[in-house]
Amino acid sequence: MSGFLIAGSAQRLSLRNFLINRGLRIVPALAVDIVVCSLIIGPIITVVYHADYFTDPRFFKYFLNIVGWIHYELPGVFQDNPSQRVNGALWTVPWEIFCYIIMSFLMVTAIVKTRYKLLAVTAAYIVIGLIVQKMPYLFPGSIKPIARFLFMSRGSQLITAFMMGIVAFQFKAVIPHSRWLFAAACLVCVVAIVTLDSRAVESVINRPIVITSLVYITVFIGLTEVPIPAFFRKGDYSYGVYLYHDPFLQIWISSFPTVFLYPKYGALALYLVGLPSALAVAVLSWHFIEKPILGLRKKFSFIAQVRGVEDGNQAGRGSNIRPVAVKS
Template sequence: MRSFGDVLDKNNGVGPGFDFARVFLALSVLLWHVLLMSRGNYEPLISTPAWIYNYSILPMFFGLSGFLVAGSAQRNSLTVFAVNRGIRIFPALIVEIALSALILGPIFTAYPLTEYFTHPTLYVYFLNMIALVNFKLPGVFLNNPGGQVVNGSLWTVPFEFLCYFVMAFIIVKKIINKPKALLITAFAVMFLATVAQALAHMLPQSFYVEKILNAYIHSGKGPALLPCFLLGAAAFSLRYKIPMDWRLFAGSLLVVLLAGIFFEPASWENTFLVVIFAPVLIYIVCYVGLLQIPRLPYFSKGDYSYGIYLYGFPIQQALVASSEYFKNSWLLLIASVITTVAFASFSWHCIEKPILGQRKKVTAWFTGWKAKEQPASSAA
């Protein structure tokens, strides 16, 4: 029977369905946020077994990321890995935060512009660029059903950074090709995350503690993301031992459906429970990523998934704030998909792709700088 590794080898190391999987997950986030923006909650779907679809999106996203990033970590040095991750994440993130603060905010704020631009909340918002999450801009979206949050999707940014820091540690310790060590690391992190989740309420309250809790706990969902990422990385290391079997795929879908029937959304905020189900979710998304799925006509022009994820939330909030018509969920869905994909296209073609095109030059510069510094460090 073919394995995940066999399929990757046949396709020169590229999963033919991974582009589809990324876009599908990004659009799934957009779909669920429509309910929050238009209704102020996730009803009526959250009260049905469909809730599991919503709560599985991010564990699958992080598991898929771990699977793909592990390949890069095996091929590259720590310096190259860090540079590649940095230029993939930061440029689009910085531009989105700047556009929200300097263009979207002034358009939709209820405050006079002089007050908006002198308000401390505006400048605190830029801390999102360094993974200190802040959701609000002064006077923006005061009357939206979804609340005053400008971009709720940013809550996952600290976890993404954390995943890359841990992967850097794994590269340094040379355990990227050791599946057992990766699995032990994943379950150790799960244990620590579960403990942190349980003890979070016991910490003394302060501005900085609140920032850390908002960043790394976030309603109980966050601590499971790093273990899912590491399990995805372990799956890549075990790729020649994981069968590409439609029966396992169908069985995994059935397990998820049963979880949706027999569990409730509140139970999914338990890190331990999510990680128990994580291997099933990771198998599903990796199986889809390795299928021969033709690229969608428009989406074949670039990787728009990151832009969709970044821009979807603020665009939906802006649409709802601009017209009462967009409190209709279907109208909001159609308008937000079109607008968000347009902004994601802008992000890819004008920011992400051009900067990624300079990756070799940036990597060479960092590698050369490190080589020049090395003798001085050794002499010292």
């Protein structure tokens, strides 16, 4: 969805202002999350002495997450959980940074403004991925690991989704906003989940179908006018939920393992208490960190000076987007 949401600003803004806007949206809240996990949650949860905790190399390395160099563990934290990762969701951060590098290239070359060139670049990325998967012998041994990482790894599917999101934005005027297409896309995803294992669903050969369906589903829902509770109209809490949901799920598991690791129903109970906990912190993150920081865009962007930084759940999220032309 991020490719779709930021494509508009990528066409309006200079590269400098675009990168400043993205940095202000991503980095401050991420930095606060890292500080909260390492300096508040960690010392409370850890099973090692605080003197050992604060001198352990893993404690210092955890702050590298702020710049996208991901480290998952803090000393003695969640040691008895099935996973010792403090925040497993951070694996997407380096890939998001890479997507912004790709967008920078598309902006400098003006490809982002030319729909068919953009479509060709996206198709080329998918085709190269298929070649890497099906004909790896075409690549020298030294290049093969890099090619697999860029085109076949788990994170590379985020690049595919990002590129398809930009394409969807460029073609939004001609893509039907259809309930039937939405139902068909949902059916494709359900069939993929039921009939394929996770590795097959994420494989390069299935990405054009599965990710295209997911992009359509996401954009359709995002552009469909549905009643939104007043609470959620007060801010954009999605990024905060992304940052804090995993640490809070881990906290609940660590505190009540017999409840939340119970077969069948434990996972449901975990999400019933974990997500509201993360949402509560996300609300604080938006109103005290993210929203004030986004106000700084006025100092850098002429467009922001003219329009003002928007309040509500579309701030910083490309809220000028309108539904596609054809509805059925």
